[in-house]
Amino acid sequence: MYGKFLTHMFACPFCSLHCDDLEISLEEQNLTSLFPICPKGINGFSNALSSLASNKKDKSSENWKEDWTRTIQLIKTAHHPLVIIGGGISYTAQRLAAALARQINAWADSPASLGGCALPWTAVEVGLTTCTLGELRANAEILILLDIHLEEDYPRFTNRIWRPGTQQPELLEINSHELFQITDQDPNEPLIKTLVHLRLCFSNFFTEPVIELCHTIGKMLDVSRGAIVFSSRLVSGGRMLTIELFGLLHKISVAHRCNWQALYLPGGSNWPGASQALSAESGYPCAVHFSPRQVKFSPIMYSATNLIEQNAPDLVIGVGDIGWLSTKALNRLRETPTIVINSVPLMENVGIWLPIALPGVDDKGIFLRADNVPVHLSPLIASQNPSAEYILQNIMEEFK
Numbered sequence: 001m002y003g004k005f006l007t008h009m010f011a012c013p014f015c016s017l018h019c020d021d022l023e024i025s026l027e028e029q030n031l032t033s034l035f036p037i038c039p040k041g042i043n044g045f046s047n048a049l050s051s052l053a054s055n056k057k058d059k060s061s062e063n064w065k066e067d068w069t070r071t072i073q074l075i076k077t078a079h080h081p082l083v084i085i086g087g088g089i090s091y092t093a094q095r096l097a098a099a100l101a102r103q104i105n106a107w108a109d110s111p112a113s114l115g116g117c118a119l120p121w122t123a124v125e126v127g128l129t130t131c132t133l134g135e136l137r138a139n140a141e142i143l144i145l146l147d148i149h150l151e152e153d154y155p156r157f158t159n160r161i162w163r164p165g166t167q168q169p170e171l172l173e174i175n176s177h178e179l180f181q182i183t184d185q186d187p188n189e190p191l192i193k194t195l196v197h198l199r200l201c202f203s204n205f206f207t208e209p210v211i212e213l214c215h216t217i218g219k220m221l222d223v224s225r226g227a228i229v230f231s232s233r234l235v236s237g238g239r240m241l242t243i244e245l246f247g248l249l250h251k252i253s254v255a256h257r258c259n260w261q262a263l264y265l266p267g268g269s270n271w272p273g274a275s276q277a278l279s280a281e282s283g284y285p286c287a288v289h290f291s292p293r294q295v296k297f298s299p300i301m302y303s304a305t306n307l308i309e310q311n312a313p314d315l316v317i318g319v320g321d322i323g324w325l326s327t328k329a330l331n332r333l334r335e336t337p338t339i340v341i342n343s344v345p346l347m348e349n350v351g352i353w354l355p356i357a358l359p360g361v362d363d364k365g366i367f368l369r370a371d372n373v374p375v376h377l378s379p380l381i382a383s384q385n386p387s388a389e390y391i392l393q394n395i396m397e398e399f400k
């Protein structure tokens with residue numbers, strides 16, 4: 001039901017910050033004002049509403065019944081299914097998707113494996129857990145923002161984390177491309193020293209005496225607790241860079257006996273919830289194999305992108321948004337049996353699309369923010385689309 005109304009304190013489902021104080025005005029299906037919201041949020045709402053307006057699929061239609069029958073058949077006959085848990089669905093649905101993967105002995109992955117999974121892999125290897133925004137607020141004395149542009153990417157990041165009156169850690173914003181261009185700045189300026197040494201670490205990680213460099217960085221920063229915050233922009237910019245980054249964190253922690261943490265700030269919807277859901281079901285943050293008797297974890301071998309690129313799964317079930325797969329993997333899906341359970345189709349002529357409602361637009365649901373705070377989303381408008389929970393519960397019923 002579209003209508004003209006103004007509503008306050010709406011939560012946004014389009015990035016992991018989930019700003020929950022939006023004022024939204026709708027006239028028919030068009031947004032006429034959104035305040036305060038960033039361009040990403042405006043695009044998200046506009047696209048969701050126009051997609052909803054053009055969505056002809058209805059759960060009672062013949063089309064839908066055919067697709068449902070094919071979905072169940074495909075899952076029943078698959079030998080090596082892969083379930084990918086994305087954002088754009090509630091945390092409850094993410095938990096159900098993880099449970100479905102376990103039930104049908106599938107591989108499962110979440111966006112935490114993005115970029116070659118250096119984050120969980122290195123974190124597990126060195127015993128360094130990733131931190132939440134809350135932990136970061138409580139612990140970090142210094143924060144290095146790596147390839148994160150607060151104004152563009154997270155316009156209300158600072159307000160969200162550091163409310164007036166709370167102590168704010170020192171912030172260093174670093175652009176990884178610029179790291180390689182700094183040569184003649186004042187060497188006494190701490191930030192420049194940091195950048196120069198970070199550049200050395202990144203560019204000579206395997207040849208320089210890294211421990212020495214990290215000692216230097218640790219002393220120079222003169223803090224015992226810090227965090228590096230990064231987003232998928234860095235990861236997609238270079239797998240090796242990410243691996244080196246975590247190697248650097250490890251070396252700093254060990255050599256300097258200080259506590260550095262890493263925080264991945266995903267840009268896409270409620271990705272943190274997807275990783276938490278998979279972790280709750282398997283004990284691991286991403287990329288697991290439920291087929292063996294004991295759950296196997298290997299973000300390198302089992303990541304959705306790698307598996308699809310290698311043609312390993314004979315069925316891919318994407319729950320929520322899976323558009324973050326590599327281009328090669330997405331193209332492979334044109335030849336791989338695929339079921340997409342999402343509010344928008346993945347690509348034209350790819351698999352079966354079971355449309356669902358999107359929490360915050362035409363459904364309610366709880367999203368987990370990056371700092372694990374649950375955010376309750378309310379529907380902006382009503383639609384005929386079923387929830388992801390409804391679809392997943394019905395699929396699971398078929399396999400009891």
Ligand code: SF4
Nearest residue numbers: 012015018019038041
């Ligand atoms: S910062 Fe994120 S949650 Fe906030 S309005 Fe923009 S897209 Fe939405």
